[in-house]
Amino acid sequence: MxxxxxxxxxxxxxxxxxxxxxxxxxxxxxxxxxxxxxxxxTGSWSDAGSLIVTADQALLKPPAGNHAKTVLSGITASNTGSEPLEVTGIRVSWDPDGGETIRQAAFTRGKGGEAPRAGPHGAGSDPGSAGGEGFTAFWSGEAASGQVLDGRLLLDPSTQNDPARGVLLSFDSNMEGKTLVCTLILDDESEKEVRVRL
Incomplete structure (x- = not known):
């Protein structure tokens, strides 16, 4: 009863x-x-179900400027839902960790899903400072492996003309030979990650 x-x-x-x-x-x-x-x-759901993070064309390049030693491009984020998603953090970790630091995280501003590129075709004359044309700076400073980089970006729903936003990461050292995990954190604290072998 x-x-x-x-x-x-x-x-x-x-x-x-x-x-x-x-x-x-x-x-x-x-x-x-x-x-x-x-x-x-109780059941569970989160906004991360609409977030897709891929690294199909991850690429390391030296930047044109003096702010970073290595720029990683080719990680993409897309929103398959019907409402915007708010990205409030990025956690980047790498192994082996030799004391390198990440200097900047940025997103492309909507280039039809093209990955951001290091060099004059991507962020103007200095892609080490990715806030130039074509990019939105998400975070800048100095952070070690595994630290959360706080920022704010609204990731609009994907369209046929703009299916994804590229993620650009700038480091103070050469990152070749490392395994990197890039995790996007949404405002509801849900997460989605991608693993890249550099």
């Missing part, structure tokens, strides 16, 4: 929320509760 009451209360609460027009926002996390022998497991 108690089981029927618990289920009736749950269904009633859900009905009240629907009638009140309350729409849940943000991330839902999976959790399990046991009430008098009844196990209830």
């Amino acid at each position: 108690n089981k029927a009451y618990v289920l009736l209360v749950i269904i009633s609460c859900a009905g009240v929320l629907l009638l009140a027009g309350t729409t849940p926002t943000g991330a839902w996390f999976s959790e399990t509760e046991v009430i008098e022998g009844i196990t209830i497991t």
